[in-house]
Amino acid sequence: MTVRLRAARADDQAFLLTALFHAAHANEEPGVLPGHLLGNPALARYVVGFGGPGDLGVVALRGDAPVGAAWVRLLVGAERGYGWVDDDTPELAIAVLPEAVNTGVGTAMLTELLARARERFSGVSLSVRTDNPARRLYVRLGFEPVAQATNRVGGMSETMWLRFPRG
Numbered sequence: 638m639t640v641r642l643r644a645a646r647a648d649d650q651a652f653l654l655t656a657l658f659h660a661a662h663a664n665e666e667p668g669v670l671p672g673h674l675l676g677n678p679a680l681a682r683y684v685v686g687f688g689g690p691g692d693l694g695v696v697a698l699r700g701d702a703p704v705g706a707a708w709v710r711l712l713v714g715a716e717r718g719y720g721w722v723d724d725d726t727p728e729l730a731i732a733v734l735p736e737a738v739n740t741g742v743g744t745a746m747l748t749e750l751l752a753r754a755r756e757r758f759s760g761v762s763l764s765v766r767t768d769n770p771a772r773r774l775y776v777r778l779g780f781e782p783v784a785q786a787t788n789r790v791g792g793m794s795e796t797m798w799l800r801f802p803r804g
């Protein structure tokens with residue numbers, strides 16, 4: 638799918654919530670809508686207030702319509718996310734809309750995001766279910782598991798970390 642990438646902005650929060658809805662597989666739960674995630678602090682923290690100094694993201698547009706987003710946030714202290722590794726490493730969230738899955742959009746977004754993140758951070762971490770095919774994409778782009786997979790609601794999840802070489 639041909640898309641255009643641009644930097645994610647504070648006014649993208651509604652779309653980031655939709656992307657998070659897919660990334661967290663909340664779309665598989667009957668009756669759950671993206672807005673419901675705002676009532677879950679462990680998920681809402683990936684989106685609410687996006688646009689601050691620890692935030693970086695890209696949005697993929699088809700025409701003028703967003704079809705995917707990939708972003709990182711520095712989530713530390715009590716705001717730690719599922720993929721926390723240390724207080725210097727932001728966590729990744731990524732999803733494309735169902736009609737754009739497996740069309741190269743995710744690879745394009747993540748490659749661009751990592752190129753930008755490399756200029757600001759020492760690495761990027763994430764949490765992924767071990768049975769999520771997205772894991773292959775992460776491995777291809779250099780992420781490595783950092784700990785034993787743990788059992789969470791919805792199945793086994795693992796933390797992965799891409800450390801940028803110091804240059």
Ligand SMILES: CC(C)(COP(=O)(O)OP(=O)(O)OC[C@H]1O[C@@H](n2cnc3c(N)ncnc32)[C@H](O)[C@@H]1OP(=O)(O)O)[C@@H](O)C(=O)NCCC(=O)NCCS
Binds near residue numbers: 739766769770775
């Ligand atoms: C993960 C995701 C962003 C990748 O974007 P994409 O545009 O589908 O990916 P690309 O076409 O660029 O690359 C293909 C890779 O995407 C991943 N992928 C493909 N279909 C997928 C699916 N239904 N679910 C999750 N990942 C998928 C695989 O790693 C695949 O690599 P493979 O060909 O070796 O299996 C996208 O598939 C998605 O939004 N999936 C649902 C939400 C999700 O699981 N997000 C990640 C949470 S940790």
